[in-house]
Amino acid sequence: MDQSIIRLLEGRHHDPFSLLGRHPLKEGWACIRALLPQAKSVHVGTKGPAMDRVDERGLWQWEGSDSEIPTHYTLHCVDHGGHAFEVIDPYSFAAQLGELDLYLFGEGRHWHAYRMLGAHPHEADGVSGVLFGVWAPNAERVSVVGDFNQWDGRRHMMRGRGDSGIWELFIPGLVAGDLYKFEIRNRDSGNILVKTDPYGSWFEHRPGTAARVAPQRAHQWTDGSWMEQRGKEGWLNRPMSIYEVHLGSWRRREDGGFLDYRTLAHQLVDYLKPLGFTHIELLPVTEHPLDDSWGYQTTGYFAPTSRFGTPDDFRYFVDHCHQNGIGVLLDWAPGHFPKDEWAIARFDGTPLYEHADPRRGEHRDWGTYIFNYGRNEVRNFLLASAVNWLEEFHLDGLRVDAVASMVYLDYSRDPHDWLPNQYGGKENLEAIEFLRELNRVVHGRFPGAVVIAEESTAFPAVTKPTDMGGLGFSMKWNMGWMHDTLSYMSKEPIHRQHHHNELTFGLLYAFSENFVLPFSHDEVVHGKGSMVGKMPGDEWQRFANLRLLYSMMWTYPGKKLLFMGCEFGQVPEWSFAGELEWWVNQFPLHGGVQKLIGDLNRLYTSEPALHERDFDWNGFHWLDCGDAARSILSYMRQDGDSQMICVLNFTPVPRDGYRIGVPEPGRYRVRLNSDADVYGGSNVGLVEAEAEDVSWSGMPCSIVLTLPPLGALVLQRV
Numbered sequence: 001m002d003q004s005i006i007r008l009l010e011g012r013h014h015d016p017f018s019l020l021g022r023h024p025l026k027e028g029w030a031c032i033r034a035l036l037p038q039a040k041s042v043h044v045g046t047k048g049p050a051m052d053r054v055d056e057r058g059l060w061q062w063e064g065s066d067s068e069i070p071t072h073y074t075l076h077c078v079d080h081g082g083h084a085f086e087v088i089d090p091y092s093f094a095a096q097l098g099e100l101d102l103y104l105f106g107e108g109r110h111w112h113a114y115r116m117l118g119a120h121p122h123e124a125d126g127v128s129g130v131l132f133g134v135w136a137p138n139a140e141r142v143s144v145v146g147d148f149n150q151w152d153g154r155r156h157m158m159r160g161r162g163d164s165g166i167w168e169l170f171i172p173g174l175v176a177g178d179l180y181k182f183e184i185r186n187r188d189s190g191n192i193l194v195k196t197d198p199y200g201s202w203f204e205h206r207p208g209t210a211a212r213v214a215p216q217r218a219h220q221w222t223d224g225s226w227m228e229q230r231g232k233e234g235w236l237n238r239p240m241s242i243y244e245v246h247l248g249s250w251r252r253r254e255d256g257g258f259l260d261y262r263t264l265a266h267q268l269v270d271y272l273k274p275l276g277f278t279h280i281e282l283l284p285v286t287e288h289p290l291d292d293s294w295g296y297q298t299t300g301y302f303a304p305t306s307r308f309g310t311p312d313d314f315r316y317f318v319d320h321c322h323q324n325g326i327g328v329l330l331d332w333a334p335g336h337f338p339k340d341e342w343a344i345a346r347f348d349g350t351p352l353y354e355h356a357d358p359r360r361g362e363h364r365d366w367g368t369y370i371f372n373y374g375r376n377e378v379r380n381f382l383l384a385s386a387v388n389w390l391e392e393f394h395l396d397g398l399r400v401d402a403v404a405s406m407v408y409l410d411y412s413r414d415p416h417d418w419l420p421n422q423y424g425g426k427e428n429l430e431a432i433e434f435l436r437e438l439n440r441v442v443h444g445r446f447p448g449a450v451v452i453a454e455e456s457t458a459f460p461a462v463t464k465p466t467d468m469g470g471l472g473f474s475m476k477w478n479m480g481w482m483h484d485t486l487s488y489m490s491k492e493p494i495h496r497q498h499h500h501n502e503l504t505f506g507l508l509y510a511f512s513e514n515f516v517l518p519f520s521h522d523e524v525v526h527g528k529g530s531m532v533g534k535m536p537g538d539e540w541q542r543f544a545n546l547r548l549l550y551s552m553m554w555t556y557p558g559k560k561l562l563f564m565g566c567e568f569g570q571v572p573e574w575s576f577a578g579e580l581e582w583w584v585n586q587f588p589l590h591g592g593v594q595k596l597i598g599d600l601n602r603l604y605t606s607e608p609a610l611h612e613r614d615f616d617w618n619g620f621h622w623l624d625c626g627d628a629a630r631s632i633l634s635y636m637r638q639d640g641d642s643q644m645i646c647v648l649n650f651t652p653v654p655r656d657g658y659r660i661g662v663p664e665p666g667r668y669r670v671r672l673n674s675d676a677d678v679y680g681g682s683n684v685g686l687v688e689a690e691a692e693d694v695s696w697s698g699m700p701c702s703i704v705l706t707l708p709p710l711g712a713l714v715l716q717r718v
Helices: 003-009 097-105 225-235 263-273 310-321 376-392 404-408 427-444 479-489 493-499 500-508 539-555 582-586 590-605
Strands: 021-024 029-035 039-043 052-055 058-064 072-081 084-088 116-122 127-135 138-148 167-170 180-186 192-195 243-244 277-284 300-304 327-332 397-400 450-453 474-476 517-521 559-563 620-627 632-639 642-649 654-661 667-673 689-690 701-707 711-717
Touching: 003 058, 003 667, 039 058, 058 138, 084 689, 116 167, 127 180, 138 167, 192 711, 225 310, 243 263, 243 590, 263 310, 263 590, 300 376, 300 559, 327 376, 376 397, 376 427, 404 427, 427 450, 479 493, 479 500, 479 517, 479 539, 500 620, 539 559, 539 590, 539 632, 539 642, 539 711, 582 590, 582 701, 590 667, 620 654, 642 654, 642 701, 689 701
Parallel strands: 243 277, 243 559, 277 327, 327 397, 397 450, 450 474, 474 517, 517 559
Antiparallel strands: 021 029, 029 058, 039 072, 052 058, 072 084, 116 127, 127 167, 138 180, 180 192, 620 632, 632 642, 642 711, 654 701, 667 689, 667 711
């Protein structure tokens, strides 16, 4: 027997199209071969000529007049159980992927690679089916396997597209919802791997790991005005108050199961709209196998998790939020991926997506692999993922997880467990260039969309434009402010006078980057306790401290982010395994914090002085940052002629007759008092104060206030 036939039967042939399907013989004659191991008999067409079994492993062949057979012929089969089935021979179709697609992918510049690779309902020569594509350059053979072929890798071997490393196959008759994987034989070792689709856009419910053929989008978007306005107004000078949410544990069904995307859309909007949040940030809903990872160990970079529904269900979620004036951001993790053997790890039997050297290719702490950012196709994979979420699902931005782990080669490594870059430094030059390209693509293609970095070090120019040498992010989490502020607030008030600099130090760098102030999920897990649990004192003092902390956060320069449950002072730390303790809102202290958050959001979004210049020194002015003995801060937020006076008392002692400087004469009215009784406070503090012609702290006038205990006053000139 011909050696090429033997390789085909053994599943080792790199080009099955050279043997299977129709092939010309002498003039007017043709040969048709098909590999159908389960068939007992095969005919070309229902009443056409019978094919001969030429090998017991299921190779069938027919030779005859070419004029008898249409271009795309049906094979009528009967299996050994007597059951008949028909298939249109997939090997009768020409290659479907264009050369330009292959070229752009190889160059790392195919932003819509997810439309080429993966599985897509497709019509070829009037025949409906599904077109599959996958990148596996070190494979000897790749097959599509699924229920439709009894997961038999001999049935649907794919066509290799030269040195692009891409394999494709159009399979007629398949439909949306069909389960599939790729079976890959490594060309060097001969090892056979069964892998889920890296570009899959829909997956079966865990613990299953197969991809599903996703239907073409049926959802009709109704957020055109939102998208247009987003592009016109941008984000730099707009208020941004972000509610960070883990969909699986925000609320649950009565039986403890997950709510679906559509139900979550309505419940979240109905809850957040009255509270005044401008955006939702979702902990990763990219598909992931393990609930405990909260989504940060991603296996499906193009798919909303099936835990909560279909891709169109997720589109409905985003659309409904937009219809109600709420933006949607996605937590996105391009820094690492899990080692699950059925996913992209060692995808074609080699380190394909990950760096080969473990000193660059593994996160020891997390037990995950690190992407090889120096490879065009890998960068393309990640960039296409970003474009997919913003274009196909209308998201308003991405929060990029663990940026520090990407930009530093020695991140969380022992001294001898990392490799320097070509210049001997510790910067990951390939990752840095990837992040710059990510930000160029997003800001260039999606007006008004944001890319936010979770970057925990002092890496320079994270939010500076790429043409100025920066990374090009829109914003960066202010981790320094978060750590210093929580450290200060956790101390007993009697000791705070000795740590006053923890509150003031942040203003030295507050405008070096475009900052987001984050109290995120990371601060309420792993034994860190809840936000209210970090506060000292008895119950009343803990809640007063929390209200004071939030009042400072909402009047401090920077956009705002608060994790779910923190807005009503949940006492236990967050657990992903259940829902939030909603029942506590019946109690005045919890309900009071929730009401304060709503009022802070309304004040922040309605007053330009509190948001127009979040990233500009001209939007902030210290009134008195040196009153450490009494643990009091006062400052002014401003925008043009608009000013807001903020005074914060970090002790439980009311302060009568406290004088602060103000810029103009007139009457100053309290717009917000965190100690008001409606918030669960003691209701200490004046409603109005008349400015006196007494200069103070460099200001021409001053007012005299009564400061509430552990309270904040926000005043505005009437």
